[in-house]
Amino acid sequence: MGRCSGHRSEGFTVGSAELTTFGQWGKRSDMLVHEQEPFNAEPPTDALAGQAVTAVDTFYSRNHGPIPQLDPAAWRLRVAGLVDRELELSLTDLQDRFEQRSLVATLQCAGNHRSGLLEVRDIPGEDPWGPGATSTAQWTGVALADVLTAAGARAAAAHVAFSAPDISTLADPAQPYGSSIPMSKARSGEVLLVLAMNGQPLPAAHGAPVRVVVPGYIGARSVKWVQGVTVQAEPSDNYFQATAYRLLPVDTDPDTAGPGVGLSLGPVALNSAVLRPADGAAVPSGPVEVSGYAFAGDDRTVARVDISADGGSTWAQADLEEQQSPWAWRLWHSRLTLPIGRAEIVVRAWDSTGALQPALPEHVWNPKGYVNNSWHRIHVTARS
Amino acid sequence: MGRCSGHRSEGFTVGSAELTTFGQWGKRSDMLVHEQEPFNAEPPTDALAGQAVTAVDTFYSRNHGPIPQLDPAAWRLRVAGLVDRELELSLTDLQDRFEQRSLVATLQCAGNHRSGLLEVRDIPGEDPWGPGATSTAQWTGVALADVLTAAGARAAAAHVAFSAPDISTLADPAQPYGSSIPMSKARSGEVLLVLAMNGQPLPAAHGAPVRVVVPGYIGARSVKWVQGVTVQAEPSDNYFQATAYRLLPVDTDPDTAGPGVGLSLGPVALNSAVLRPADGAAVPSGPVEVSGYAFAGDDRTVARVDISADGGSTWAQADLEEQQSPWAWRLWHSRLTLPIGRAEIVVRAWDSTGALQPALPEHVWNPKGYVNNSWHRIHVTARS
Numbered sequence: 001m002g003r004c005s006g007h008r009s010e011g012f013t014v015g016s017a018e019l020t021t022f023g024q025w026g027k028r029s030d031m032l033v034h035e036q037e038p039f040n041a042e043p044p045t046d047a048l049a050g051q052a053v054t055a056v057d058t059f060y061s062r063n064h065g066p067i068p069q070l071d072p073a074a075w076r077l078r079v080a081g082l083v084d085r086e087l088e089l090s091l092t093d094l095q096d097r098f099e100q101r102s103l104v105a106t107l108q109c110a111g112n113h114r115s116g117l118l119e120v121r122d123i124p125g126e127d128p129w130g131p132g133a134t135s136t137a138q139w140t141g142v143a144l145a146d147v148l149t150a151a152g153a154r155a156a157a158a159h160v161a162f163s164a165p166d167i168s169t170l171a172d173p174a175q176p177y178g179s180s181i182p183m184s185k186a187r188s189g190e191v192l193l194v195l196a197m198n199g200q201p202l203p204a205a206h207g208a209p210v211r212v213v214v215p216g217y218i219g220a221r222s223v224k225w226v227q228g229v230t231v232q233a234e235p236s237d238n239y240f241q242a243t244a245y246r247l248l249p250v251d252t253d254p255d256t257a258g259p260g261v262g263l264s265l266g267p268v269a270l271n272s273a274v275l276r277p278a279d280g281a282a283v284p285s286g287p288v289e290v291s292g293y294a295f296a297g298d299d300r301t302v303a304r305v306d307i308s309a310d311g312g313s314t315w316a317q318a319d320l321e322e323q324q325s326p327w328a329w330r331l332w333h334s335r336l337t338l339p340i341g342r343a344e345i346v347v348r349a350w351d352s353t354g355a356l357q358p359a360l361p362e363h364v365w366n367p368k369g370y371v372n373n374s375w376h377r378i379h380v381t382a383r384s
Numbered sequence: 385m386g387r388c389s390g391h392r393s394e395g396f397t398v399g400s401a402e403l404t405t406f407g408q409w410g411k412r413s414d415m416l417v418h419e420q421e422p423f424n425a426e427p428p429t430d431a432l433a434g435q436a437v438t439a440v441d442t443f444y445s446r447n448h449g450p451i452p453q454l455d456p457a458a459w460r461l462r463v464a465g466l467v468d469r470e471l472e473l474s475l476t477d478l479q480d481r482f483e484q485r486s487l488v489a490t491l492q493c494a495g496n497h498r499s500g501l502l503e504v505r506d507i508p509g510e511d512p513w514g515p516g517a518t519s520t521a522q523w524t525g526v527a528l529a530d531v532l533t534a535a536g537a538r539a540a541a542a543h544v545a546f547s548a549p550d551i552s553t554l555a556d557p558a559q560p561y562g563s564s565i566p567m568s569k570a571r572s573g574e575v576l577l578v579l580a581m582n583g584q585p586l587p588a589a590h591g592a593p594v595r596v597v598v599p600g601y602i603g604a605r606s607v608k609w610v611q612g613v614t615v616q617a618e619p620s621d622n623y624f625q626a627t628a629y630r631l632l633p634v635d636t637d638p639d640t641a642g643p644g645v646g647l648s649l650g651p652v653a654l655n656s657a658v659l660r661p662a663d664g665a666a667v668p669s670g671p672v673e674v675s676g677y678a679f680a681g682d683d684r685t686v687a688r689v690d691i692s693a694d695g696g697s698t699w700a701q702a703d704l705e706e707q708q709s710p711w712a713w714r715l716w717h718s719r720l721t722l723p724i725g726r727a728e729i730v731v732r733a734w735d736s737t738g739a740l741q742p743a744l745p746e747h748v749w750n751p752k753g754y755v756n757n758s759w760h761r762i763h764v765t766a767r768s
Contacts (some may be wrong), residue, residue: 087725242710247738263687303647355653371738
């Protein structure tokens, strides 16, 4: 099955053929599937609402190639490059020789809410993700920093690259998936080599037996099925680091841009979304509960969320819920009183520096459709 | 002399009475003086243009009380609170007992470019700073982290407060100026106790004999004439930390808000400005050189600057100049071709996360007029 279509608007109307179960990857049956192969799917916004931690069957799934089924007993992690001691670690080595750590972290696809950009201009060849390419889990594993220390990573090395076995034919040329992060982030302690998700062994669709989780960075850096960690002087030259996942100037042709053009994406930019009510919903007039998430990347936090029931003419502050960790999204809720008729609900967030999201998708449109962090707008109809 | 008026627009027309020399504080004669007492002045934008480091006589000056003239020989820094050893350090102690460090860092007032917000709605009692409440210097002194280590700052302490002798009657109640920063920032190494500015002993107007410089944070945290460093569990309860320098909700009355309302400002939010040509200037038609700064707070960097010659309809990327340090602004320049007539030049910047500044001052207006980081717009007239 090719790309799904029909939900370029945020109403998430999907073809009935896609409302099947996705037992193969352990996903709930109402996932919005953008592609079956590679498997790319997000939950309906309602399924994310009010859940500080997302159930595994609801967690969005973003893939660039076929999902590999690896034998945990045969799996090895090779740590090499600018290190004093190359390592080859089995799953048992990771479990027995390193401290086990847990943290709650939100992952977010750089293409989250691309659908909003498609209303400005088409973005050929990229999936129309809604605001549900974002989920939160409790991740358990070992700190990458501890593994780097065990290997004696050299001080001069500025980057840590990850490699995986899933070959992507979307890359040019076709190649296994890979990425890298700066050494300062790799050393930070919050970057994990993850063995378990929400207290269960990692499922295949999420990178079993071991994946990287880089809290606060775009999901593309959290490499699944990781097999190689390479300490090096330069960023990865993998297609998905050097060419894809870059913010290109508006007038750039992504098919000819090549490596190194534009801005390499790492930390997530401040964003927010309404999760409930759903876009296009009919609601009773009078007080209605509105809820959603806000997320500030890396070391920033969400400091304030504003909600408008009249398209942005007037605003009230939403109530912020407790954050599960510094790396988790901040859920919020608010009670709005809607007059009978159609209403535009808008959300916008401020981070801990007092910075506000940009207002409109036309301000942030870019040729690959990344980082749509413009104010999220939904339309509902209040009935008597 | 009271507030100056007459330059709420960005044209910087000031009363002739203020175009005197400011020899008392060592400032150039064309500074735009918002208040004589306390002395608050910014350079004309043209004076900042193209200078990676700002001359001392051009560096903006923001004060909350009378500028004290301290005797360097009698000056002492008292380090107290949650420490193993209280310290009392003389200037000689700082010079002889600690490593001397230098870094180039930009300081920026939280009220920088408040003038743009005044076009949305009045902000009584606050000075109408233009985009020149921003300057960059080379700062030399000792790392606060080294002094905290010498004092044995306790692990449980989360904040470091600074106190100074300049009493501000703007505070309620009147009190000496003070602020605080999180311990993680205080420990970072880039926060300096500064003795010299651009290679010269610190002048009185900039905090002689010793000031704090907190790179990447709003200028209000870089306390001048510092005399006290207190390691503590909570943020400072000083008026300028607890009540002022907070981003208040739009409908809040700042006169009655009291401590703890809104968002405490720390790291600077991404912003940018056109420095040359000046707003309102007449320029020749055809190619014209446009230049300015962009600044991303704390650990973010400026990744891209766009410039428009037609009010934001079309954009080109500006050329970014080398940054003097990770804590310095990023200067940029571009050559625009202007048709004869009036043109609106607009600048906007992206940070290293792919986040863009908000477009309009009405999006960011707040009752105290802080963090106007909306796109900077100037108007020029091109003549044949």
